[in-house]
Amino acid sequence: MDALDRPHDGGCTCRFVRYRMRTGPLFVHCCHCRWCQRETGASFALNAMIEADRVVLLEGEVDIVVTPSNSGRGQKISRCPRCRIAVWSNYAGAGSG
Ligand SMILES: [Zn+2]
Ligand SMILES: [Zn+2]
16 A cells, blocks of 8 residues: 555644545645735645545534635635634635535
8 A cells, every 4th residue: 555545644733623634635736826825924835635525524623714815716724713723725616625
């Protein structure tokens, strides 16, 4: 079994939210576009793209914050309600996918 095909667990910094990626991501990249800079407040965003049905919430709950995005339809960023760390997001163009 390839290391990328194993489940990967993650979570926020206060450990209220825990999640599992049941498979590896489709790809991982750094995006330096202006919108990634705006949404993160950093020089680039580190993204792991994965199908939504492969991501399982194990513990806690998330607040979904609709953040202005390049498409104009908003990016739904799921954050821990306690420490406010972003754990995943959904692009409007992909629906719930
Ligand atoms: Zn937290
Ligand atoms: Zn970008």
